Amino acid sequence: MSIRKRNEFLEGDESDEDLNNGYEYDVGEESKPGLRSSKRRKVEPASDDESLDGIVDNEDNADTGIAEDFAQLEGQIVQQGKDHGGSEEEEVLADAALRNPKSSLKTSAPKRVAAAQKAAQRSGVVYISRVPPFMKPQTLRHFLAPHASKGIGRVFLTPEDHAAHTRRVKSGGNKKKSFTDGWVEFVSKREAKIAAETLNGNIIGGKKGNFYHDDLWNMKYLKGFKWSHLTEQIANENAERAARMREEMDRAIAAWSKGLNSDQALHAALNGNLKFAYTRYGCMLLLSQNTFDSPDWQIIRNICSQSNFDKLYEHIARHIKVTHIAINKPIPAINTNDHEENVLRAPSNFTPVYGDFGPSSCSSPPNQHEFDAAFWVTAKQNNVFQTWAPRWTMFSRGNISEKARLLTLPSVQEAVEQGMADGRGCAAVDLYAGIGYFAFSYLKAGVDKVLCWDLNPWSIEGLKRGALTNKWSFVANEANNDDLDAVEENQRRLCIFNESNELAAERIGQLRDRLPPVRHVNCGLLPTSRASWQVAVKVMDPHLGGWVHVHENFAVQEIEQKSQEVRSAFQHMVNGDGECGLVNLDYVHRLKSYAPGVMHCVIDIHIPPHKSG
Numbered sequence: 001m002s003i004r005k006r007n008e009f010l011e012g013d014e015s016d017e018d019l020n021n022g023y024e025y026d027v028g029e030e031s032k033p034g035l036r037s038s039k040r041r042k043v044e045p046a047s048d049d050e051s052l053d054g055i056v057d058n059e060d061n062a063d064t065g066i067a068e069d070f071a072q073l074e075g076q077i078v079q080q081g082k083d084h085g086g087s088e089e090e091e092v093l094a095d096a097a098l099r100n101p102k103s104s105l106k107t108s109a110p111k112r113v114a115a116a117q118k119a120a121q122r123s124g125v126v127y128i129s130r131v132p133p134f135m136k137p138q139t140l141r142h143f144l145a146p147h148a149s150k151g152i153g154r155v156f157l158t159p160e161d162h163a164a165h166t167r168r169v170k171s172g173g174n175k176k177k178s179f180t181d182g183w184v185e186f187v188s189k190r191e192a193k194i195a196a197e198t199l200n201g202n203i204i205g206g207k208k209g210n211f212y213h214d215d216l217w218n219m220k221y222l223k224g225f226k227w228s229h230l231t232e233q234i235a236n237e238n239a240e241r242a243a244r245m246r247e248e249m250d251r252a253i254a255a256w257s258k259g260l261n262s263d264q265a266l267h268a269a270l271n272g273n274l275k276f277a278y279t280r281y282g283c284m285l286l287l288s289q290n291t292f293d294s295p296d297w298q299i300i301r302n303i304c305s306q307s308n309f310d311k312l313y314e315h316i317a318r319h320i321k322v323t324h325i326a327i328n329k330p331i332p333a334i335n336t337n338d339h340e341e342n343v344l345r346a347p348s349n350f351t352p353v354y355g356d357f358g359p360s361s362c363s364s365p366p367n368q369h370e371f372d373a374a375f376w377v378t379a380k381q382n383n384v385f386q387t388w389a390p391r392w393t394m395f396s397r398g399n400i401s402e403k404a405r406l407l408t409l410p411s412v413q414e415a416v417e418q419g420m421a422d423g424r425g426c427a428a429v430d431l432y433a434g435i436g437y438f439a440f441s442y443l444k445a446g447v448d449k450v451l452c453w454d455l456n457p458w459s460i461e462g463l464k465r466g467a468l469t470n471k472w473s474f475v476a477n478e479a480n481n482d483d484l485d486a487v488e489e490n491q492r493r494l495c496i497f498n499e500s501n502e503l504a505a506e507r508i509g510q511l512r513d514r515l516p517p518v519r520h521v522n523c524g525l526l527p528t529s530r531a532s533w534q535v536a537v538k539v540m541d542p543h544l545g546g547w548v549h550v551h552e553n554f555a556v557q558e559i560e561q562k563s564q565e566v567r568s569a570f571q572h573m574v575n576g577d578g579e580c581g582l583v584n585l586d587y588v589h590r591l592k593s594y595a596p597g598v599m600h601c602v603i604d605i606h607i608p609p610h611k612s613g
Contacts, residue, residue, distance in 0.1 A: 120226060120228070122189060123153060123185055123186060123189055123226065123227065124185075124186045124188065124189025124190070124191070124192030124193060124221060124225075125184070125185050125192065125221075125222045125225045125226065125227060126183070126184045126192050126219050126221055127181070127182075127183055127221075127225075128140075128181055128182045128184065128217075128218060128219045129181050129219070129220070130180070130181065131157055131178075131180060131181060131182055132204070132212050133174075134174060134176045134178050135178075135179065135212060136177075136179075137155045137182075138446070140155060140157070140182070140184065141155055141184075143204060143212070144184060144195065147191065147195040147198070147199065148187065148191050148192075148195065149188075149191065150187040150191060151186075151187040151188075152184060152185065152186060152187065153185035153186065153187055153227065154184075154185045154227060155184050155185070156182055156184075156230060157179035157180075157181075157182035158179055158180045158181050158182060159177060159178075159180070160178045160180055165177070165178070183222075183227075185227050189221075192221055193221045195219075196219050196221035197221070199217040199219060200217055200218065201216060201217065201218075202216065202217055203215065203216055203217075204216070204217060245280070245320070248320055249278075249316065249319070249320065251319050252312075252315040252316045252318070252319035252320065253312070253315070253316075256311060256312045260304065277290075277291070278291070279328075279397075280320065280322065281377050281379060282322075282377065282378065283322050284323070284324040284325070284375075284377055285316065285317070285320055285324070285325045285326075286325075286326055286328045286390075287328065288327075288328060289327060289328055289329040289330070291327065309353075310354075313325050313353055313354035314354070317355070322355075324354060324356075324357060325353050325354035326350060326351060326352045326353060326354075326357065326390065327351040327353060328350065329347075329349035329351065330349065331346070331347050331349070331394055346392065346393075346394075347391070347393070347394050352391070355375075356375065357374075357390065358373050358374035358375045358389070359373055359374070362392075365457045366457055366458065366461075371389075371458075371461050374389040374391065374458075375389060375390065376388065376465065377389075377390055378466075378469060379395065379397075381397075381400050381403060382400065382403050382404050382407060382441070382444070383444075384403070384440045384441065384470060385466055385469040386435050386436055386437070386440065387435065387462050387465040387469060388435045388458075388459070389461070389462065393434075393435060393456065393458045393462055394434070395435070396437065398591070398592045398600075399437050399592075401591060401592075402438070402589060402591050402602055403440075404441075405602075406441040406445060406549075407441050407444055407445050409445075411586065411604070411606070412445045412446075412447065412520060413445070413446075415447070415519035415520060415546065415547075416445065416447060418519075418544070419516060419517070419519075424516050424517060425448035425449070425517075426517055426518075426519045426520075427447065427448060427450065427451065427515055427516040427517065427518045427519065428442040428449075428450045428451075428518065428519065428520040428521070428522070429450070429451045429452075429453075429504065429508070429518055429520070429522070429539050430450060430451070430452045430453070430521075431453050431501040431521065431522065431523055431524075431525075431529075431532045431535060432501070432522070432523065432524045432525045432529070432532070433452030433453060433454045433459070433463060434454060434456075434459045434462075434524075435459050435463050435466055436452070436462070436463045436466050436467070437524065438522045438524060438549075439452050439463070439494065440466065440470065440472075442520065442522075443470075443472055443493055443494065447520070448493065449493055449494075449495065449515065450494055450495070451495045451497070451504070451508065451515075451518075452494065452496050452497065453497045453499065453500070453501035454496075454497075454498065455498070455500060457498055460476065460498045463494075463496055464476060464496065467494050472493050472494055473492050473493055473494070474492060474495070474496055475492040475494070475496070476496040476498070477495070477496065477499075501532055501535055502535065505538035505539055508538075508539045509538075517544050517546075518540055518541045518546065519540075519541060519544065519546035519547065520547050520548075520549070521536040521540055521546070521547070521548045521549070522549045523548060523550050524551045525551060526552075526553055526594065526600060527552075527553040528552055528553065529551050530552075533548075533550070533570065533573065536550075537570065537573045542610055543609055544609060545608045545609045545610065547604055547605065547607070548570065548604075549602055549603070549604055549605075550566055550603040552566065552600075552601055552603065553595075553598050553599070553601070554599055554601050555598060555599075556597055556598070556599050557597075559588060559590070559599060559601060563585055563588045563601070563603050564585065566585075566605065567583055567584070567585040567603075570605050570607065571583040574610050580607075580608060580609075580610035581608040581609075581610075583605060583606065583608070584605070584606040584608075585603065585604070585605060585606075586604040586606050587603075588601055588602070588603050588604075589601065589602040589603075589604070
């Protein structure tokens, strides 16, 4: 196993990092620093968007590497003078939830941790020294699944060198992504050892027409090797990168202080540790709203003029290599100008301090010229690009673990596989799509078509731009447009509606016979998504049933009780829609802290078929 090759993949250049960012706007919640996850790990979703016989892939699905990170946050987030790292317990809990989400509802956190640690000890890792050309991670999982009755965990494949891919494409070769080597985690190390001994040196086999039939397996069981060993080096590199950024910030402040006067109080403050949190997004740096609240900074603010601070921002921009700087503040629940509810979740408290963020006002609705004049930022989480205009649209980096969970969720895999088996495919609906937080995860996981609703035209524009960056085809249906013919086209994987989701049931009712069955519905609004629950039941395919993912804020001590109340509410709604079996509460994902004592939770509700037919 070549360490040199793996290190080259992990290095990442400056331009790649400029796209790999994230920050968070939350209603009533202060932005919190987190840990930057590696953009370089490629892990497959637990779904298979390929036929089981011929492995000829759709170009839309060609890029299937998924960065796996269930406890860490994507984006370069640094706290001056302090390292922020995810705890080992958080990582273990994430693995436990991934392996057996239903059981975690019935056991306490310490028991879940202990069980997950035992599971990690029982797992085994197989190294694949050569991955067959153009074999994607989920294809590899498909071929190894018969040799892993207890299950396959995570899969890591190293992408081929970008220069090699470019040369191949320029010479007229295959445009699809290829991988060089990789690691596969088996739930049972005994099965991992047997699989490696049985398969190594033998042909992949399967049906004769299979693209990989005559390729040979090249694999070895790694005795004593665990998945955590793969991530140790990445964590060290992240810590080194954070330290380098802290040093650059210190240099920027030191260079700025040299141009100030010699007031003793000022120098006493400058000689102290000036600390503040910030998040980098490529060419934009986002400062915390409490950046200048420390006593040292207060002394400086009382002495320095605004022009002095403008120079500070110039020094920071030069040293950190950014072009835009802004101060982040929580999104207000109520609009300050008209005192009405901030339905669009507009970041009206966003404060630019350096660089041109575009016009500060726009028409309603905004036109294409205003969209083009705005400053747009692109972030990369879980190997999925998302784009937004920070002056006009929120971005919640705290949702990264839920996005990653959807990529590997067994129920999503089940829906995709059933759609492949019956030839109809499967669809998902996102009733609060935003810029594509969860819609893009469904597409990445292999869902054939995702229908999105959102009221904010700036979010819709970001959704379109993000889809283009990810090379996913889309069709946008503007408000009050009843022409739905383009929505049914199979080539359009993303269907966007800039209107109230109250119309979703009617729209899908008109298209039901021309769309893949809707198997998943996402209700992602805080502090409650209750207003969309009835719509979620109506858009779900009644003959196959499916899953609703309900986002709610619960008091920590009431999570189990409130989750059961959500299940009961869906049972009541489904019973009113016809004959139905038992609505199940599959899992409660405690996503993040929303406020002291309040947790943002995602409740997975399974709705069985509720109409005969």
